Amino acid sequence: xxxxxxxxxxxxxxxxxxxxxxxxxxxxxxxxxxxxxxxxxxxxxxxxxxxxxxxxxxxxxxxxxxxxxxxxxxxxxxxxxxxxxxxxxxxxxxxxxxxxxxxxxxxxxxxxxxxxxxxxxxxxxxxx
Numbered sequence: 842x843x844x845x846x847x848x849x850x851x852x853x854x855x856x857x858x859x860x861x862x863x864x865x866x867x868x869x870x871x872x873x874x875x876x877x878x879x880x881x882x883x884x885x886x887x888x889x890x891x892x893x894x895x896x897x898x899x900x901x902x903x904x905x906x907x908x909x910x911x912x913x914x915x916x917x918x919x920x921x922x923x924x925x926x927x928x929x930x931x932x933x934x935x936x937x938x939x940x941x942x943x944x945x946x947x948x949x950x951x952x953x954x955x956x957x958x959x960x961x962x963x964x965x966x967x968x969x
Contacts, residue, residue: 844886845883845886845887846882847915847916847919848869848879849879849880849882849883850883850912850915850916851869851916852865852869852871852876852879852880853879853880853883853891853908853909853912854909854912854913854916855868855869855876856876856880856892856899857891857892857901857905857908857909857912858909860898860899860900860901861899862876862877862899880892883908887904887908889902889904889905889908890902890904890905891904891905891908892905
């Protein structure tokens, strides 16, 4: 059983729906070579040819059509699962939250904020 990275499925979906590598590249914000590399990685992982290719055209192969059905179902489900639930998500107070290693909290971070607070328009954060 092979693992299909979600990013590769998103890229496959973009190519399969547009049948245009350049269009898909713009949609997924990758260079065309990155799109091609991800499609090739999927094909290797699945041991299947997903597109019938000619010099100027792409067409989904039978395995590509089957994967398209799964990708159309899976990609939105994963997107929905990662979306914050407004009932349990913390409300944004508008204040930035900065995490740091414990070792930096005693000396380095306070000095940084003090220096920043002395700059024009700077601010001093509240300590918790």
